[in-house]
Amino acid sequence: MSLRPMIVVMIVMAGAGQADPLPSWNDTDAKARITEFVARVTDVDGDSYVSPAERIAVFDNDGTLWVEQPVYTQLLFAVNRVAELAREDPSILTSDALKAAAAGDIKGVFAQGRDGLFEVISASHSGISVDEFTEVVQGWMQTARHPDTGRAFDDMTYQPMLELLRYLRDEGFTTYIVSGGSIHFMRAFADAAYNIPPQQVIGTILNSSYQVIDGDPVVMKDPGLFFNDDKEGKPIAIDTRIGRRPIFAAGNSDGDFQMLEWTTAGEGARFGMIVHHTDAEREYAYDRDSSIGGLERGLDEAGDRGWLLVDMAEDWKTIWSSGE
Amino acid sequence: MSLRPMIVVMIVMAGAGQADPLPSWNDTDAKARITEFVARVTDVDGDSYVSPAERIAVFDNDGTLWVEQPVYTQLLFAVNRVAELAREDPSILTSDALKAAAAGDIKGVFAQGRDGLFEVISASHSGISVDEFTEVVQGWMQTARHPDTGRAFDDMTYQPMLELLRYLRDEGFTTYIVSGGSIHFMRAFADAAYNIPPQQVIGTILNSSYQVIDGDPVVMKDPGLFFNDDKEGKPIAIDTRIGRRPIFAAGNSDGDFQMLEWTTAGEGARFGMIVHHTDAEREYAYDRDSSIGGLERGLDEAGDRGWLLVDMAEDWKTIWSSGE
Ligand SMILES: [Ca+2]
Ligand SMILES: [Ca+2]
CATH class of the missing domain: 1.10.260 (434 Repressor (Amino-terminal Domain))
Incomplete structure (x- = not known):
């Protein structure tokens, strides 16, 4: 027996440690802040260590994980x-x-x-x-095809965000969607598009009823709103559904303000992130005056609150998961 | 190098396979039906195989996992x-x-x-x-102490059910509570008592609101009912929260009827189970006429529907998790 097998193993591990978990992010401050935060909360010997059970990360969907312009x-x-x-x-x-x-x-x-x-x-x-x-x-x-690009909608998810979701999961986080979109609509694609299973999709809930139709029990979708998962509704839904305050929250509009506020006010290390749509060439540029994804308070207060404002044009190397 | 290490490993594994996962269950039909079901759905080569992601098991709480008499x-x-x-x-x-x-x-x-x-x-x-x-x-x-026994309530969980929860989890199931009890009350002890974390506790939801009090954002509990997790409410809550139809459901009263009906009507192997309180000596005996945990329709239809009626007096060797 020689030492060679052990040496090989060590080289492979070192290689894995150096691999870039966020290759579609440019090497700007945004990327550094994310990876520093993850390193801090996963360092067992550090003061900011968070146990895997408490590593809850919540993501808005429209405009945060995929395109929302020119219309949801x-x-x-x-x-x-x-x-x-x-x-x-x-x-x-x-x-x-x-x-x-x-x-x-x-x-x-x-x-x-x-x-x-x-x-x-x-x-x-x-x-x-x-x-x-x-x-x-x-x-x-x-x-269905996007009205401006003619591409399928699951090609219009954001590649840097898919990498972020995967990176956080690899680091022991549980990733949830917390969106104003309706829960059954999002679940129909969230597992395939984001690797987020149905029990981790939180959204607006329309009415439903339990019915036995010709001996076959089904949950039926009914007209009317049961719960609006937007603004104040987001922390309430997170509490009801997850029962733990997240340590990481990402959104893109003022509909996410309370979710970020509640997340980042918790004790210990916390991360709030806003995807700022600044890239009119590759995607869309909009914030304060947009009727879709309007962002005003978040833009004004992100700095003071220590939230990361992601500048899509500057911080993202690639936009689309399709690579286009 | 000899073959000895490999032989030792094989003996240890065979021993683990023979260990009884449900030692507090008597060797009656009830126990056999449970272990046969689990063996079927976890047999990768069998027709009834169910992937771990779909191995959802739901449990009522009061009268199913712990005592509910003489009062909730x-x-x-x-x-x-x-x-x-x-x-x-x-x-x-x-x-x-x-x-x-x-x-x-x-x-x-x-x-x-x-x-x-x-x-x-x-x-x-x-x-x-x-x-x-x-x-x-x-x-x-x-x-707090139980009015009849003077014992702590977390000593009055049912040992056979704790073993069943652990057994199912060991076999790749995810275990949820789906109860008429209120969600924040149950979460306060479910993790310690049952190893069920907050995101897997589904229950009745009272109103809540998001408030920023002196700069500190909190979720406040408010008066009034938001959602009643009983009867038809149980399948609706499971759909909203889990988004998958369970393959295993356990309850003890007619408040669980629809949950068992919906669970067992799904395709493939399914298991419905009712804890029937038949043991006046060690616990309580009640069903049709009880104002707490009333069981009538479930008792009448369990046989035709193929649901297991657990006879506490006959099927359980031990009742209490305290061992008393
Ligand atoms: Ca959004
Ligand atoms: Ca019950």
Whole structure:
């Protein structure tokens, strides 16, 4: 027996330690702050060590993990589905918002305000069992294309964020989605797109009911809102669902403010991060005045609160998971 | 180098395989059905194999994992806490139910019906942050004693069920509590008592709000019911929280009927189990006529539905986790 096998093992391990977990991030301050934080909370001998059970990381979805411009993907789905349902039964178009949706007129839907918008979401997400709805969303995702790029939506997830999710999981974190998007819509693709299983998807919840139909018990999706997972709703949902205050939170709009505020106010090492959309060339540039993903308070207070403002144009080498 | 090390390893493994995972269960049909089911769904080469991600097991709490007679533990806590709060501020006793609670008169609380009962729960579970509430419950559990036995409540969990939880986890299952008990009350002891972490505790949810108090963001517990995790509520909560239909469900009352119905109606191998309280000597004997843990439909239909009726007196060698 010689020492050679042991030496080989040590070289392999050193190589693994040096591999860049975030290759699509430029070598800017943003990347350094993330990796420093992870090193601190995983250092068993350090003052900031956090046990794996407490390594909870929460991520907003739209505009944080995938594209949300020029219009939320879920709203595109909703509009398409209302049109499809109306072809079978035109009598469902009982309002101006629903008529606009059936005509593919998204501006017309927005013109009806929050209530009109919710009417379209509600009509397109109900009257169907959860299992059937999941299949409908998955079928839609296979053929739907982004209005500006013509690409599939699962090609328009952010590669640097996929790397961040994987990196955190490799370092013992549990990663959750905490989004204003509706829970059954997101679950239909979250496992495939992000490696986030259904029990780690937290979102807006529409009504549902338990029914036994011809002897077959199902959970049915019903009209109406049960819980709005936005703003103050995010910490409340995290408490209800996870029961632990996260140590890492990432968002992109003021809808994430309370989630970041609550996360970073906890004791010990905490990390708050805002994806700032600054890249009009490769993606979109928007913040204060955007009706989608509006970011004002977060932009004003991130510095004082020690939250990382990720500058997409500066900090991200690649944007899209498709590589394009 | 000799073959000896390899032989030692094989003997150790064979020994582990023969160890009884359920030593507090008698060698009756109940135990055999459980271990056969687990063997089937974990046999990679069998037709009934279920991947670890899909091995979801859900357990009711009161009367399934711990004692619920002569009165729900949570109600004892609530009555104690109302009395404590009333000593500080007697003006909170605005109803007959609350006055009865403050006097320790549980029958008087019941006399005020469901509304009175909920009033006591609501008053004793609100006006406090989640973190503080958790400490209050944990403090109470240390000193509170069961009215009949004088023992601590965490000594009155069921040893056979603790073994079943551990056995399932060892076989790759994820174990959840799905109970009518309220979520923050159960979380205060579920990790210590059952090794079930907060994100796997599903229960009734009372209102809460996000508040920033003197610069300190907290989730506050508020009066009122948000979600009742009983009967039809159980499958709905499982869908919302876990997003997968369980393959194993255990309960003890008709409040668990829909959870078992939905679980066992799924495709492939499924297991439904009802803990039937038949042991007046070592525990309590009750079913159809009990106002706590009433079991009628489940008792009538368990046979036809293939659900296991666990006969506590016959099937359990030991009852209590304390060994007494
Ligand atoms: Ca967003
Ligand atoms: Ca029960």
